[in-house]
Amino acid sequence: MCRTAIRGDICIAKSKIRSLPNTSPRLKAIPASDPELHAKRPTVKVREGLPSLTMTAQQLAREIINELRRRGHQAYLAGGCVRDMLLGREPKDYDVATDATPDQNLAYFPKAIAVGAAFGVILVRKDDADVEVATFRADHHYRDGRRPDRVTFTDSPEKDVQRRDFTINGLLFDPEKNEYLDYVGGRDDLMAQRVRAIGVASERFAEDKLRMLRAVRFAARLGFEIEPETMRAIQQRAGEIHQVSAERIRDELNRILTEGGARRGFELLDETGLLKTVLPEVAAMKGVEQAPEHHPEGDVWVHTLLMLEKLEHPSATLALGTLLHDVGKPRTFQRLDRIRFNGHVEVGVRMAEDICKRLRYSTNETAQVMELVGNHMKFGHVQQMRQSTLKRFLRIPHFDEHMELHRLDCLSSHRNLQNYDFVREKLAEAPEEVLRPPRLLTGDDLIAAGYPAGPVFAKILSEVEDAQLEGRLTTKEEALEYVSERYERGSGGQTKDAVSQNDSAARP
Secondary structure (H helix, E strand, C coil), X not given: CCCCHHHCCCCCCHHHHHHCCCCCCCCEEEECCCHHHHCCCCCCCCCCCCCCCCCCHHXXXXXXXXXXXXCCCCEEEECXXXXXXXXXXXXXXXXXXXXXXXXXXXXXXXXXXXXXXXXXXXXXXXXXXXEEEEECEEECXXXXXXXCCCEEECCCHHHHHHCCCEHHHCEEEECCCCEEEECCCHHHHHHHCEECECXXXXXXXXXXXXXXXXXXXXXXXXXXXXXXXXXXXXXXHHHHHHHCCHHHHXXXXXXXXXXXXXXXXXXXXXXXXXXXXXXXXXXXXXXXXXXXXXXXXXXXXHHHHHHHHCCCCCCHHHHHHHHHCCCCHHXXXXXXXXXXXXXXXXXXXXXXXXXXXXXXXXXXXXXXXHHHHHHCCHHHHHHHCCHHHHHHHHCCCCHHHHHHHHXXXXXXXXXXXXXHHHXXXXXXXXXXXXXXXXXXXXXXXXXXXXXXXXXXXXXHHHHHHHHHHCXXXXXXXXXXXXXXXXXXXXXXXXXXXXHHHHHHHHCC
């Protein structure tokens, strides 16, 4: 028999959810130890080991619930953590819902932070753990399509659940009675593996347009379907997503790209109509043919989906770089001697920059995505590069992301990993001091040697570094001699050949 879910020991295995019996009552209190619920389902084993010296979010949530119950209040685990416990997943966050008012919660937990005072939400923090505590509430008119104009606090958990987004997020767990409370059929939808809006779907999305992207994210990450009425409502309102701030859209896209199920997420974005609204440049990839000898898998859209499918715990920049690496192809498509995309990298870099700026990515994130798009074709030439060029390429910041993008690119097209393996070997042979050796010369050294400071210094120092990376120069003395043989002192940094040509031209 399974133990209390708050201790992390119980679950309904996702692969088995469909076999659970159906329930139809509006409110179903489900004992966590109910043999019907958990029969023949494996429990999640707690890893043995030394106890943690700091409190986990799970422990803090239990402590908060105990304190609220001690003071005579209702208190439950709520939302995504309950859903994830039933699916046998480790919850990322733990949230508590209670009938205690915000003022009471702040009094009970004096070190808490009011993170959403108007909506009755406080953040309780202890050690490294954070738990949001929210007062039961009913929401009223959503004028901006994102947040309610006002809320009414209530003592009814059912009213609180009714204002939430999806049934699978509307479950409550009572750790004292060891029961799940289900007012909206969330358990049935977990068993059926579907994402369904609470109440009338169109009304839920009219209230908060971001819920449309959240529906896609949950369906993609959990491997669920979007319930037909919920899907139709998203399709009808997809064009309204721009009422949501670019930052919130960006955050949802990041989560779709990085939390698992990225390919399914973008297929759903396309099916719902959200893709052509949020990322029309990506939607334009559909139907853009590619040369079959290089891309037997199909068009640019299919190729990109295959790459998204292979992402494993990527950073946001790697995931976005993967999505956008061929974004310039639709605009550069030509059918000449064969299908060509001349200049698609340069066009893609500019498009990636525009997209990142539109979605309010940081300067650093934008720069990295541009680098990923800009360098992805260079792997095709690594075996022909000069040693200095190759070493400069291998020391690009975050080169591991460039490597992974190239690997995914190959595996999702011709499957030839020769250049990838070549680069791996070179990286293994070239430690950091070989890729980034201390400079043999500086600008001060050139000035001391009699060369006037000027723009040519960058060219001279780059040439010296190239020779150093290729092993032709190893000491400062050799580097100074190298410069002396090629550049005239006192001539503004001109090469000796250029000075000689100028002298010849000046003679009558």
